[in-house]
Amino acid sequence: MVGFAARLIVRQRTVNLGITNVPGPQVPLYCMGARLLEVFPYVGVFERTGLLLGLISYCGQLGFGLTADGASMPDLDVLARAVEHEADVLHDAVVTTP
Numbered sequence: 018m019v020g021f022a023a024r025l026i027v028r029q030r031t032v033n034l035g036i037t038n039v040p041g042p043q044v045p046l047y048c049m050g051a052r053l054l055e056v057f058p059y060v061g062v063f064e065r066t067g068l069l070l071g072l073i074s075y076c077g078q079l080g081f082g083l084t085a086d087g088a089s090m091p092d093l094d095v096l097a098r099a100v101e102h103e104a105d106v107l108h109d110a111v112v113t114t115p
Contacts, residue, residue: 083096
């Protein structure tokens with residue numbers, strides 16, 4: 018029993034979800050004369066983490082980045098589409114509010 022329990026402890030996730038918000042510059046950035054149009058964050062995967070969500074702002078826009086452990090969340094694309102859809106709904110609600 019002790020050996021079985023030890024194997025389970027190693028597999029137990031210590032963090033299921035990590036979220037970070039990074040305020041980015043609100044003025045345009047340039048590299049060799051070319052304007053940076055969009056910014057998307059990447060939160061690196063670390064051991065025993067299921068899902069990581071990064072958010073960064075840049076010039077009045079928000080960029081989302083999703084990273085997941087493929088074994089625990091094989092359908093990350095479904096979540097990405099849902100986040101994009103809900104961000105559009107929120108944007109439309111704000112734009113159409115008098």
